[in-house]
Amino acid sequence: MSPSILLILLLILAYVGFYAGKKRAVGCVEGKVKFLHSLPGFYGFYVSLWSVIPALLITLIWLIVEPVWMTQAVTAQLPEEMINLPPERLNLVLNDIRNVVNGSTLATQSDSVILDAASHYESLQSLSHWLMAIVTIGLSMACMWISCQRIHQHYRARNAVEKAVTGGMVICSTIAIFTTLGIVSSVAYESFLFFQSVPVFDFLFGLDWSPQTAMRSDQVGSSGAFGAIPLFTGTLLVSLIAMLVAVPIGLMSAIYLSEFAGPTFRATAKPTLEILAGIPTVVYGFFAALTVAPFIRETGEAMGLSVSSESALAAGLVMGVMIIPFVSSLSDDVINAVPQSLRDGAYALGATQAETIKQIIFPAALPGIVGSILLAVSRAIGETMILVMAAGLSANLTFNPFEAVTTVTVQIVTLLVGDQEFDSPKTLAAFALGLVLFVVTLMLNVFALYIVRKYREQYE
């Protein structure tokens, strides 16, 4: 019996359990529901939770343990010379067997040993699944019966159900935390491997980035240089250009929208501005590469400047446009959150609208505005697609916006695209860069939240 059918059976059992629990609870008090401790539905939920959760846990554990156990059993049945193969070759053989079982390889193409092993595997698997089904359903029914027996007039089913629901919510809320921890630990582990071949200092402060390494021992050149400073400056340069575009425009539009614009204009302009945030970055990318970059190059040439066809300026400008809504929308919300009473107070003293905005509203909204800008910065630093398409790939150590630069994110993409060995410094460098990126954006986010929190209560 396949696990999916088992799951459906469990759900049916849960449904049955619900009515069994409810019926028993109502039966306990001969239909006088008001004498029950909890509403009848809670007794139903109580029984159905008991009939599903332990059974599901057992299924989960079974499905985790099963492949390990089966691999061992199948390996033990293989001929002597195959068992003695080196581990990675043995893995290949086992893969072949699994492929035959799943039907992804034609059985006729494989040799008889593999076919024998495959049929052995298949029979073991079906046995295991039948066993699992019997155990699970048996457990489910047993739990249902026991929990039904525990129901009596004063049984606190509501408290038990509430406890279970609370537990479920705790699990949901910690999933994000555990995912973050998982990502951090995997990136940190790979970075650790990288730093065993390249010293941390050379990586963080080296001025030369050329990550090509020899794949075979007979290749010449390409010894690899992993100094990340050109990438950091590239990232910094592009983010700076983007912020120079996004902060003034975003802030001004936020102030206009919240303080000057009429309700009709605001109702149209704000969603339109937010559409900018919804455009896929890939679209921004080819807009930057095919429209903005040539325009900048031609304008620059007309003025006698030498501009490369992929430039930090083109990528930065387009990225700036992309993050305008982050600044404007958040700042607009923050400015709107400044109480009307403060505006009234200033107007009643004879302040003009400009004075009120500059001296009262802006300072009161400043923490939120700073927060929105920092969030936009971390977005800019993490942005990839526009830069891949429009900023170039050459790791120039320059602050000239007309030259092509490359950034941390772009290098991560280029290091990991294509056929790669996953144990060379070249690919591992991507993880180290990712770690740096993660740490920087994390610090920016924490700092932004700190600022927002610290000053938030000032006008409340």
Place this chain on the structure above:
Amino acid sequence: MSYIRESVPSHSMKRQTLSNVLGMKKIDRESRETVGAITSSDTRISCRNVNVFYGEKQAINDLSLDIGNNEVISFIGPSGCGKSTFLRTLNRMNDTIPSCKVEGEIKIDDKDIYHRDMDVVPLRAQVGMVFQKPNPFPKSIYDNVAYGPRIHGLAVNKTELDEIVQNSLIKAGLWEEVKDRLDEPGTGLSGGQQQRLCIARTIAVNPEVILMDEPCSALDPIATAKIEQLIAELKERFTIVIVTHSMQQAARVSQRTAYFHMGHLIEVGDTNQIFTNPVHPLTEDYITGRFG
């Protein structure tokens, strides 16, 4: 006089006048014509036939009233009767509400404040306002008081500004409590102190009229008593218009009282007379607690 009910034979005019003096109810309950003296001997603000609209809805109907120099006049009436709306027309604070439209004539010192050429900035410096909920700026106590003088350029140097701030705080009765912590945020003060800070902020720009929109409704009785005492001192220098929900407060602080009902000014007169001997039946209902 057309609204006076003909309950006595028309030939005995003397008796009718007498009954009016004795406060016998001669006025039709449905009458919306203002009872009492709307004029003042030493007029500072003069309002004639004022109508205020919020979009289609009329909030003030044909209101005429004079407010005298250095007098404390209180506006009372049930919620939504238009007293706050009328108060806010006196320094054009209603301009901040886009749907609000004001008709009629409001003159302060014989200048029409709704005239095209009128600049609201000096007007609001001349007619200050204190709000229902204390609204100190999220700045230091000093900067709160210094804000008005700064934007109007009332002080040439730091010493003068210090002096204005100190005097305003003294007049607002807050100096002794805050003199050692002028650079702490104004929002950290207690509710009553915040309201006195707002009053200090208002008098720092040296206005002629102070409008107070239920200044004590968010305060406890002790803080309320302090504000009322302050109003008694301030009336020496300023004309004060106060909107209040507390009739006791109106009776304690004001010389004249105006009763509003559903956008109409029903009755205005000497505070003593309004509270002891109201003429209009609606006023009497409100004063005696039968309505509102």
